[in-house]
Amino acid sequence: MRHKEGNKEKAIIEAAIETFAEDGFYKSKIVDIAKKANVAIGSIYVYYKNKDDILLKIFDQIWEPIYNDMKRIASEKSYTPTQKFEYMLDSVFDAFEKYPEKAVVFVNEQNRLMKERPKSFTNYYELFIKEGEKIIKSGIKSSEFKNLNVRIFRRFVLGGLRELLREWTKNPTKRSLNQIRDSVKYFCKTGILDK
Amino acid sequence: MRHKEGNKEKAIIEAAIETFAEDGFYKSKIVDIAKKANVAIGSIYVYYKNKDDILLKIFDQIWEPIYNDMKRIASEKSYTPTQKFEYMLDSVFDAFEKYPEKAVVFVNEQNRLMKERPKSFTNYYELFIKEGEKIIKSGIKSSEFKNLNVRIFRRFVLGGLRELLREWTKNPTKRSLNQIRDSVKYFCKTGILDK
DNA sequence: ATTATTTTTGAATATCAATTCACAAAAAAA
DNA sequence: TTTTTTTGTGAATTGATATTCAAAAATAAT
Incomplete structure (x- = not known):
């Protein structure tokens, strides 16, 4: 079985907080959150159902x-x-x-x-x-x-x-x-x- | 010269107030505002530059x-x-x-x-x-x-x-x-x- | 070493909606 | 009546971005 690389779930939510704070929820892009969290776009949808869920x-x-x-x-x-x-x-x-x-x-x-x-x-x-x-x-x-x-x-x-x-x-x-x-x-x- | 049919500018802004109040700005659609105001989509852009402008x-x-x-x-x-x-x-x-x-x-x-x-x-x-x-x-x-x-x-x-x-x-x-x-x-x- | 399981990936898909613009309709002017 | 000007139209264009998913990568189990 493969181990998780660090804590992606936490990295994503923290990146989302920064991004939402900066750009507002509607103007925030999933791709920007992914970049800030150093994860792939797909990983976000592994840990969260969608943007609302975050x-x-x-x-x-x-x-x-x-x-x-x-x-x-x-x-x-x-x-x-x-x-x-x-x-x-x-x-x-x-x-x-x-x-x-x-x-x-x-x-x-x-x-x-x-x-x-x-x-x-x-x-x-x-x-x-x-x-x-x-x-x-x-x-x-x-x-x-x-x-x-x-x-x-x-x-x-x-x-x-x-x-x-x-x-x-x-x-x-x-x-x-x-x-x-x-x-x-x-x-x-x-x-x-x-x- | 053609006359304006009633006051479209006013009808549009009033329809927009209702629509924005109901759905919020981001979820409001120009097509819904147009319907509520009884004007064509294009008419909205005759009287207002864009959605923000309204x-x-x-x-x-x-x-x-x-x-x-x-x-x-x-x-x-x-x-x-x-x-x-x-x-x-x-x-x-x-x-x-x-x-x-x-x-x-x-x-x-x-x-x-x-x-x-x-x-x-x-x-x-x-x-x-x-x-x-x-x-x-x-x-x-x-x-x-x-x-x-x-x-x-x-x-x-x-x-x-x-x-x-x-x-x-x-x-x-x-x-x-x-x-x-x-x-x-x-x-x-x-x-x-x-x- | 091979297989199985879990995690990660990001290009491709799918959807959505703002805005444009070529044309039509109406009224005024000639 | 014909022409000109202004006003009105909505299908088509454009651009954007959330989400999916088939494949790859990493590790564990055998």
Whole structure:
């Protein structure tokens, strides 16, 4: 039996992340991914069903670790809802700080993919959202948070986060992301009015 | 000289808005736009240079009226910065409330188009942003607003707005949009903490 | 060394859809 | 009525690229 030459599956998905980040999903060519991964075109179809399948697996890779982090945070009894909320934001920022190309793919491709392939899109994202909403609800219950519409609030915050990540990816330094972290936390907690 | 049969230019752009909203830009076919507009394929290329050109003109149509509204609001001396900020949000909500398909095109296509065709993208958007930032700065100067990073704040708010519009387009009623309006204004002003 | 199994390959295929352009139709001008 | 100008048409062209698959290469088993 023949051995696999290194890890082609991993090389392909990493090349795809770079390519999708650079050119966008639709303008990315399989042949370019193959070149970047140093494999033949045919090898891509050995490890992945098609171009869509690669993107779907990238999103698995993005959301599984963030969700696992969330679970840990949510179950930590000693944290207040405010702390949990801040750590939740941090787990998203941390994940993308390590791998800015994934942030680019997230900000550019997730919404379209979720719309087009709702059944196939990673389940970890939905689980992440659920945990996040639970944290907000617990804060409302303990009167630490205002009683605002949880669904609207979490969409607003995630949308804002995505937009800031989009900007950050143009200059993905630790320092610029820290400024974003602090601003978002501060604003989410107390709003814009100075009183 | 022959007269134009009705207004093909308008019929085409309206059919394109519907088609892009339904199928997304890349999956939209020129032949479908032609059918929906009741014109021949060739006629589309009489009035528009290509598929991209139609999308660029749609964004002109979206942002010109919003920017004009903004100018009016910004120059109204009797408004406080907080009022101006709220009316600014309203002018965005109002524009999309009238034409939900435009909201779909905005939430799904603007970022990619701005990245790919920065020189050709409507200038009205940039002007709108500038006016918005001026309002925030005036609020900071008058100590009505906290001294937070204007750039980060406006991106966060616009990103949140976009995400809520995305959700709203799935059920684009006046009532559901009003709930979003109120929630956004309330949250932006005072944040989540209940103190 | 020979055979069997698994992995890799990339030229060829198949499909798809944007754009063109030669011609037709309609209205105005002569 | 005939000619000129403008507007409209859609079959044919063009170009692109995702995917397939028959063959080759590499290793393991006998």
